[in-house]
Amino acid sequence: MEFDVVVVGCGPVGALTANLLGTRGVRTLVVERDTAPHRQPRAFSCDDEALRIYQQAGLLDEVAKDMYAPRRAEYVNAKGRVFATVALDEVDFGLGSAALHFFDQPRLEAALRAGLDRFPHVTLRTGVELMRLTQDDRAVTVVLRDLDTGTETEVRARYVLGCDGARSTTRVAAGITLTGTSYAEPWLAVSGEVGPDAVRVPHTTFVCDWRRPAFVSPGAFDTYRLEFMLRPDEDPAQVTSPAAVARLVAPYVDPDRFTVTRAVVYTFHHLVAERWRDRRVFLLGDAAHQMPPFLGQGLCSGLRDAANLTWKLALALRSQAPDTLLDTYEAERRPHTEAMARTSVRLGRVFLVRNRVAAFVRDVVLRAVQTVPRVRRLVRHFEFKPLPALPDGRVMFPQPEVVVGGVRRLLDDVLGPDFAVIGPGVDAGTARDWSGPRARFLRMVADGEPHTENDLVDVTGTLTAWFARHRTDVVVLRPDRFPRSDRDFATAG
Numbered sequence: 189m190e191f192d193v194v195v196v197g198c199g200p201v202g203a204l205t206a207n208l209l210g211t212r213g214v215r216t217l218v219v220e221r222d223t224a225p226h227r228q229p230r231a232f233s234c235d236d237e238a239l240r241i242y243q244q245a246g247l248l249d250e251v252a253k254d255m256y257a258p259r260r261a262e263y264v265n266a267k268g269r270v271f272a273t274v275a276l277d278e279v280d281f282g283l284g285s286a287a288l289h290f291f292d293q294p295r296l297e298a299a300l301r302a303g304l305d306r307f308p309h310v311t312l313r314t315g316v317e318l319m320r321l322t323q324d325d326r327a328v329t330v331v332l333r334d335l336d337t338g339t340e341t342e343v344r345a346r347y348v349l350g351c352d353g354a355r356s357t358t359r360v361a362a363g364i365t366l367t368g369t370s371y372a373e374p375w376l377a378v379s380g381e382v383g384p385d386a387v388r389v390p391h392t393t394f395v396c397d398w399r400r401p402a403f404v405s406p407g408a409f410d411t412y413r414l415e416f417m418l419r420p421d422e423d424p425a426q427v428t429s430p431a432a433v434a435r436l437v438a439p440y441v442d443p444d445r446f447t448v449t450r451a452v453v454y455t456f457h458h459l460v461a462e463r464w465r466d467r468r469v470f471l472l473g474d475a476a477h478q479m480p481p482f483l484g485q486g487l488c489s490g491l492r493d494a495a496n497l498t499w500k501l502a503l504a505l506r507s508q509a510p511d512t513l514l515d516t517y518e519a520e521r522r523p524h525t526e527a528m529a530r531t532s533v534r535l536g537r538v539f540l541v542r543n544r545v546a547a548f549v550r551d552v553v554l555r556a557v558q559t560v561p562r563v564r565r566l567v568r569h570f571e572f573k574p575l576p577a578l579p580d581g582r583v584m585f586p587q588p589e590v591v592v593g594g595v596r597r598l599l600d601d602v603l604g605p606d607f608a609v610i611g612p613g614v615d616a617g618t619a620r621d622w623s624g625p626r627a628r629f630l631r632m633v634a635d636g637e638p639h640t641e642n643d644l645v646d647v648t649g650t651l652t653a654w655f656a657r658h659r660t661d662v663v664v665l666r667p668d669r670f671p672r673s674d675r676d677f678a679t680a681g
């Protein structure tokens with residue numbers, strides 16, 4: 189049997205990847221070893237860019253209805269005194285939603301899997317694992333094993349996408365190694381449901397207590413998430429006992445009104461695959477990179493991988509782009525992922541000080557530097573988070589609400605899944621002269637001017653400001669909503 193693409197792994201990254209391929213009409217087989225979706229909440233937060241990617245997959249409403257946007261995140265010292273605040277309710281990066289959302293991973297994964305039912309050309313097979321693969325000039329042959337019967341079958345696909353997580357079989361089969369650091373300190377992650385009045389710390393809080401660094405936060409659906417660094421002498425089996433968990437959570441939630449759904453010990457890593465592509469095989473998500481969770485960017489980075497690669501693959505499969513376009517996947521994604529990982533590691537250094545004197549100095553210094561307005565803004569408005577940008581400096585296009593055909597909608601809902609050409613300078617000749625892939629053309633007009641369904645009114649002024657800042661009157665947007673460069677045009681045209 190031959191497919192365009194085999195996606196290995198139906199965790200959140202694999203499921204989203206298959207949805208994006210589905211929207212682009214790519215014949216896709218997804219294989220997943222487990223028979224049921226992950227029951228365990230691991231990832232907990234996602235950003236505005238992640239939501240925009242779910243939107244591209246046509247799943248924004250489905251996933252966002254189960255999310256909760258926190259108002260602020262606080263860093264407190266050992267005495268519970270706040271020394272830094274990220275005021276999330278004051279932040280708008282202009283991508284169409286709040287800067288941070290909390291979610292319940294099992295619900296998210298269920299919504300992503302349900303999304304696959306929309307596509308007759310996407311098949312999900314669970315209880316099936318990738319065993320090995322070989323490549324030739326034309327395709328990849330994957331050997332799959334049915335875990336029920338033990339039977340092995342061969343499937344051919346033009347491309348294979350390894351979304352099979354940290355211990356990726358795809359990565360090993362492609363002969364790609366991981367480099368980086370694994371941290372020695374174990375952490376205890378506790379998730380649970382809170383009853384009425386159970387919450388004692390109502391805000392997302394990084395507890396920078398040198399004796400026991402911890403992260404605590406209310407989550408979506410009356411859930412609460414807590415993570416505690418363990419001490420070297422603590423026994424993982426002992427700290428996960430109900431009595432030990434109750435003692436640890438007590439300062440933050442009332443243990444008598446807190447139903448623990450998960451208490452596991454884990455260690456974190458800062459690892460990256462030496463290559464993300466081996467001819468027809470690509471790595472995405474945790475298979476390609478893993479980072480400490482302090483910025484909540486592990487999963488988000490995997491979603492960006494999917495958004496970056498899937499449109500390029502769709503063009504390559506339709507022979508609308510040369511193979512070299514696929515090389516831009518790693519070239520564009522690796523630097524951004526590394527920037528996120530570095531910021532996450534730096535935050536960890538602030539958060540994880542384990543010595544009383546060093547912690548005292550940190551608290552004093554951080555309070556002092558925030559008297560400088562620029563530094564205070566950097567912290568308060570989350571400006572220390574790397575921009576959604578490509579290595580050449582192109583930043584993701586804003587997503588304001590616009591009016592088209594008399595209806596006010598988010599920009600991407602108007603643009604659709606393909607390329608888009610928009611701006612005050614778009615006219616009939618623009619579409620006529622276009623030699624690129626399928627695209628939507630939208631002329632920006634002033635409010636009050638007569639307009640058609642191909643005219644866009646920039647009711648918030650955001651786009652007008654963007655065009656003025658960039659001194660242009662037309663922009664070509666790629667399907668992942670980055671402005672297209674001449675290089676993309678040459679390769680994708």
Ligand SMILES: Cc1cc2nc3c(=O)[nH]c(=O)nc-3n(C[C@H](O)[C@H](O)[C@H](O)COP(=O)(O)OP(=O)(O)OC[C@H]3O[C@@H](n4cnc5c(N)ncnc54)[C@H](O)[C@@H]3O)c2cc1C
Nearest residue numbers: 197199201221231232233317318352353473474486487488
């Ligand atoms: C405690 C903790 C907290 C975190 N918090 C956050 C957060 O707040 N925000 C965030 O963005 N990220 C967070 N992360 C990271 C996030 O959980 C991961 O980045 C994300 O789950 C990776 O998704 P994935 O789909 O790449 O891999 P996975 O979720 O690991 O999915 C891989 C899938 O592949 C399947 N599979 C594996 N091998 C095979 C095979 N050979 N054949 C078929 N199927 C196979 C597996 O069964 C699995 O379903 C956190 C991680 C941890 C541990």
